[in-house]
Amino acid sequence: MDLTADEQNKDNIKRSGGRALCANPAAQATSVKSMVTLQSIAPQEIEAESFRIIERELGPTRFSPEEFAVVRRAIHATGDFSFAGNFRFHPEAIASGLAAIRAGGNILVDVGMAASGISRALLAQFGGRVICRVGEPETAALAKANGTTRSDAAMVRSIGDAIGIVAVGNAPTALLRAMELIGQGRFAPHLIIGVPVGFVNAAESKELLATKPYPFITTLGRKGGTPVAVAAINALLRLA
8 A cells, every 4th residue: 555655654653652763754754844834924024923922922011111122022032931020120221221322322241142132233323332341351361360250350341431231141240240330339320231140149139130229120030141131222222
């Protein structure tokens, strides 16, 4: 009896006790493909459709429309809906962030990955630029001299760079140093976006940030990361 590839694959699985056999990978691929339904959508519509899906699945939220723009883009960047539950915004966070961007303030980030992800073209329209000093030799030298991390030293080296927004998605030491410099009156960014990810001082640094009287955006707990920090910045740039 002649069998189609689909029928042959199903017969193989049946004879193997439910385990897919590797003897006919082409048949297996055909079978899998036949069970997947793909959306046909224009490339320029993918992001908008993704946002519609996020909005539909989340339903009503506690966020203002501007705050939700940040949360929505973070979920879009990570595929993780739990961020809707752990984002925290200072009441003046959005207004302060937009004011910083519109005034041409620079954006200080803790790692090169963040610098690569931010929309420099949008930021340049307002006269600002992205600054990341963690990879510079001077930063490494300062870190060695002070016995700190390079992320810590990069914050110290950037206090005179007309920083409007600090965005930390990777290094808790960078966030802790930025808060310390602000407390000392040596640093005065308009907004701190502190969302470092990890297990050592990540949750603790964000919990501390959430108590500060100045504008902040953070995510409680261990979750966060550079994609979340970048998403927050890009959302603000689009709002601006």
